[in-house]
Amino acid sequence: MCLKKLFHKWRQREKRWTILLTSGAQSSIRQYDLSKSLFYITFMMLAVSIVVTIVASFWVPKLVVEKESLTGSLREQKQEVEEIEESYRKLEREAASMQESVERFKAFEEELVEMDIDVPIDIENGVSGSGGPRIPANVVDASREELPERMDQLNDELPKLVEDFKETIDQLIRYQEELQETPVHPPTNEGQLTSEYGNRRDPLTGQTSFHSGIDIAASMNTPIYAAADGKVVGAGVEGGYGKTVRINHSETYKTLYAHLNQIHVTVGQEVEQGEKIGGMGTTGRSTGVHLHYEIFRNGVEVDPYMYMTFFD
Incomplete structure (x- = not known):
C-alpha cells in the first residue's frame, strides 16, 4: 500500500500537459x-x-x-x-x-x-x-x-x-x-616323329639311304598346315610321294607335304602361315599313315626339325 500511495503522490506533483484535439467547430473535443x-x-x-x-x-x-x-x-x-x-x-x-x-x-x-x-x-x-x-x-x-x-x-x-x-x-x-615367310610353323599339331632327316634304313628295302625330310605319324586325315605364308605351286599326285602339296614361301624357302589323303588347296592359291592345306594319309610309297615333310632353302633340302623347334 505504501508503494501505491507514493506513486499517487508522484503523479500529483508531476507536471502534466493536456492536449486537446478537434476536427472542426461543431465536432467534439478529445482531450x-x-x-x-x-x-x-x-x-x-x-x-x-x-x-x-x-x-x-x-x-x-x-x-x-x-x-x-x-x-x-x-x-x-x-x-x-x-x-x-x-x-x-x-x-x-x-x-x-x-x-x-x-x-x-x-x-x-x-x-x-x-x-x-x-x-x-x-x-x-x-x-x-x-x-x-x-x-x-x-x-x-x-x-x-x-x-x-x-x-x-x-x-x-x-x-x-x-x-x-x-x-x-x-x-x-x-x-x-x-x-x-619362314617355315617355322609345325606342319601338324599332332603325331609322333617316326623318321628323322638324314641317313636311315629304308623301311621298304631295308637298305641305308638318305632321307630328305622327316616323317610324322598320326591318324588318318589329321590336319596339315602351311608352315609359312606362300603360294601353292603343286597340288596333286607325285609318284612315290602320293598326294603332295608344294608351296613357295619366298625366293629362299619352299616346302613339300607328301602322302596326304586329302588336299584342300589348288595351284596358284595364296596361303597363310598355319592355314589348313590337307589331311594326313598313306598315299604313294608308304608303310602307314604319316606325313613326309621337306624344307628347301635356296633349292637344297635342310633339316625341317630345327625350323619346327625354332621357338622351343
Missing part, C-alpha cells in the same frame, strides 16, 4: 492527458530512432559493398586454391601416365628378352641383330615439390625412349614379316 516525463522520453526515443536510421542509411550500403568485396575475394582465393590443387593433380596424373609408359616399355623389353629377339632369323647363316628401348630409372616417385623437376627429367628422357621404342617396333615388324 489527452500527457505527463511531461513521458513526453520527453518519447521524444528522445523518436530522436534516437531518427539518428540511427540516418546513420544506418549511410553505413549499411557501405557495409554491404565491403561484404560483397570480401565475399568476392574469398571466392577468388578459393578458386586460386582449387586451380593450384588441380594443377598438382594434373602433374600427378601426367607423372603417373609417364610412369605407366615407362613401365610398359620395361615390360615390353622384358618380353623381348623372353622372346629371345636376338635369335638369328637366318637360321643357318646366323645373321642376327639386337635392340630394344633404353629404359630410364624410375623418376616419378617424388613429392609434390619435386614433381616439376622430375617431370622435366621425364620429358627429356621420353623422346629418346620413344624413338628407341619405334626402332624396336620397326625391327619387330621386319622380324615378324620374315617369320611369316
